[in-house]
Amino acid sequence: MIRRQFLARALGVVVASLGARGAFAQHAGHDMHDMSDMSGMEGMDDMHGMHDMRGMQHMAPHAGQPAGVALAPQNALPSGAPLAALRRLANESSDPGTFRATLVAQPQRRQLMPGKETSFWLYGDAAQGPIVGPLIELREEDTVEIRFVNRLPEPSTVHWHGLPVPPDQDGNPTDPVAPGASRVYRFTVPRGSAGTYWYHPHPHMQSSEQVYRGLAGPIIVRAADDPLVAWPERHLFFTDLKLAADGSVAPNDMMDWMNGREGQFVLVNGARRPGIVVTRDERWRVWNACNARYLRLSLGANYPFAQVGTDGGLLGVARDGLTELLLAPGERAEIVVRAGQWPSQAMLSAAVYDRRKMAMTHGSSLPPDPLRVLADVRFAPAGASAVPTPHVLPSTLRPIEALQPPAGSVAPQKSVVFSEAMDMEAMHRPGATMHEMPAGMKFMINGATFDASRIALTSRRGDVEHWSIENRTDMDHPFHLHGTQFQVIEREQDGKKMKEPYLAWRDTVNVQPGETVRIATVQAIPGERMFHCHILEHEDLGMMATLKVV
Ligand code: C2O
Ligand code: CU
Ligand code: CU
Numbered sequence: 001m002i003r004r005q006f007l008a009r010a011l012g013v014v015v016a017s018l019g020a021r022g023a024f025a026q027h028a029g030h031d032m033h034d035m036s037d038m039s040g041m042e043g044m045d046d047m048h049g050m051h052d053m054r055g056m057q058h059m060a061p062h063a064g065q066p067a068g069v070a071l072a073p074q075n076a077l078p079s080g081a082p083l084a085a086l087r088r089l090a091n092e093s094s095d096p097g098t099f100r101a102t103l104v105a106q107p108q109r110r111q112l113m114p115g116k117e118t119s120f121w122l123y124g125d126a127a128q129g130p131i132v133g134p135l136i137e138l139r140e141e142d143t144v145e146i147r148f149v150n151r152l153p154e155p156s157t158v159h160w161h162g163l164p165v166p167p168d169q170d171g172n173p174t175d176p177v178a179p180g181a182s183r184v185y186r187f188t189v190p191r192g193s194a195g196t197y198w199y200h201p202h203p204h205m206q207s208s209e210q211v212y213r214g215l216a217g218p219i220i221v222r223a224a225d226d227p228l229v230a231w232p233e234r235h236l237f238f239t240d241l242k243l244a245a246d247g248s249v250a251p252n253d254m255m256d257w258m259n260g261r262e263g264q265f266v267l268v269n270g271a272r273r274p275g276i277v278v279t280r281d282e283r284w285r286v287w288n289a290c291n292a293r294y295l296r297l298s299l300g301a302n303y304p305f306a307q308v309g310t311d312g313g314l315l316g317v318a319r320d321g322l323t324e325l326l327l328a329p330g331e332r333a334e335i336v337v338r339a340g341q342w343p344s345q346a347m348l349s350a351a352v353y354d355r356r357k358m359a360m361t362h363g364s365s366l367p368p369d370p371l372r373v374l375a376d377v378r379f380a381p382a383g384a385s386a387v388p389t390p391h392v393l394p395s396t397l398r399p400i401e402a403l404q405p406p407a408g409s410v411a412p413q414k415s416v417v418f419s420e421a422m423d424m425e426a427m428h429r430p431g432a433t434m435h436e437m438p439a440g441m442k443f444m445i446n447g448a449t450f451d452a453s454r455i456a457l458t459s460r461r462g463d464v465e466h467w468s469i470e471n472r473t474d475m476d477h478p479f480h481l482h483g484t485q486f487q488v489i490e491r492e493q494d495g496k497k498m499k500e501p502y503l504a505w506r507d508t509v510n511v512q513p514g515e516t517v518r519i520a521t522v523q524a525i526p527g528e529r530m531f532h533c534h535i536l537e538h539e540d541l542g543m544m545a546t547l548k549v550v
Helices: 003-018 021-035 054-059 207-212 254-259 423-430 536-540
Strands: 097-114 116-123 136-139 143-150 157-161 182-188 197-199 217-222 233-241 265-268 276-279 283-286 295-298 305-310 313-322 323-325 332-337 343-351 372-379 411-422 442-445 455-460 467-472 477-481 489-491 496-501 508-511 515-521 527-533 544-550
Touching: 097 136, 097 442, 116 544, 197 283, 197 305, 197 332, 207 536, 217 233, 217 283, 217 496, 265 372, 283 295, 313 332, 323 332, 411 455, 411 477, 442 527, 455 515, 467 544, 508 515, 527 536
Parallel strands: 097 143, 136 217, 233 283, 276 372, 411 467, 455 544
Antiparallel strands: 097 116, 143 182, 157 197, 197 217, 233 265, 283 332, 295 323, 295 343, 305 313, 305 332, 343 372, 411 442, 467 515, 477 508, 477 527, 489 496, 489 515, 527 544
16 A cells, blocks of 8 residues: 555544644645544554554643644734844954854744734844844855854754864754853864855754744855855845744644644745845845745746855856746755846745645645745836946856766765655554654654664765665655765656756755655765754654764
């Protein structure tokens, strides 16, 4: 039988036992009529012990709390304010080439919903300004020294997503900073690493919650010889927010754990549907810092844009004339948006994308998310009198060479396989609970969930390797590898191979169900590196493994 059907059915039973209809009505309203029909148990014959549903109480998202939290309505947050500028993390050093700062993570109450306070967990001095971590702006070859102070009620780490920092400075789950404690993260930013990165917590089994409570922030590394330095820059940091009707940050429910959490709000620099006025051609940096939401960005068919960069910085050659760009969770991009010649009004939206989210019944997928407007964009091109800006992109943005093993040698091969399964035994064990995460829902890498004491793969530093990442599950998963930027070589689906049409540096790549993505990658520093699905609920559920670099 189809694995997915089995999983979906079994979960259906579990959720029904929680009496948690309200919770997933929010996600799967159209499937609700199926939920009462638990009599169709075909395929469940091997689920012995289904009579004992009492153990399932432990699968409620938070003990003692009903799974069905009433959510705030879609319009509970005001919209239409001008896009907020990001806060910045101040450099306390006056030495050129040094960035020294203090980054505090702390609970912070803010009023986003009129009349209702929300307690977030935020980085920096966040009493005002966007509820996004402050922008850390670095230059290539900077020495960075950031003291992290953990004022959260639980352990945390800071992971510098995409930057080639030493493994012991990269916020690995095995290096937690205790509540009330602090530590200094030290690293240098190598030449050639100019790009768009971000930082977020990475404690094992707590990353999802810490990020959805507000802990994530942008990093920009600048090059001395940036060919696009003359383009005015705009930053759009996308986060996802799920608010309960009382203004609190809602806990994860079963559907959140299974498909990855998507709230009712997508925020841009901390606000719902802001307004952007474009008077000149602009360079936009965009971050998908959502726990699980895919963003197929579009300004509409009449507003093509150029992609000039990926996670790890500029492309070799701009990809012009795009009308959409898919950003999986964790991914970043740089695009050039043109002001045009006449005033007009457009919408920046997340177009329909089907990442094959699982439904609770009938082994089927949920329908794709409908189009969602993220921001309103008004084009008001400045006349000839205005500051002249360059309009023509350089034909080469920067040279990128294909990552290859030395001539005459063969790249070591590595295989990463994503799979999903139901652990019936764990599901039925009375009292089974995994930090309030639902037991029995398994998302795996190479047949296992994360175990901090196990090395899944070993690489020699300096070796250019070919990795294949194969998705044997029924939904999309964004693959992310720490400590380096890799190149996608090709993608294969249904026996058809598609060479990647352009060279780019990435640290995150989406892998569709049934797809195999091949990458070339190299690690420079010995130590332990994580690789995982960047749907943070999946990461917390164990879809993560350790690469040892020797
Ligand atoms: Cu952005 Cu290991 O993650
Ligand atoms: Cu990372
Ligand atoms: Cu995943």
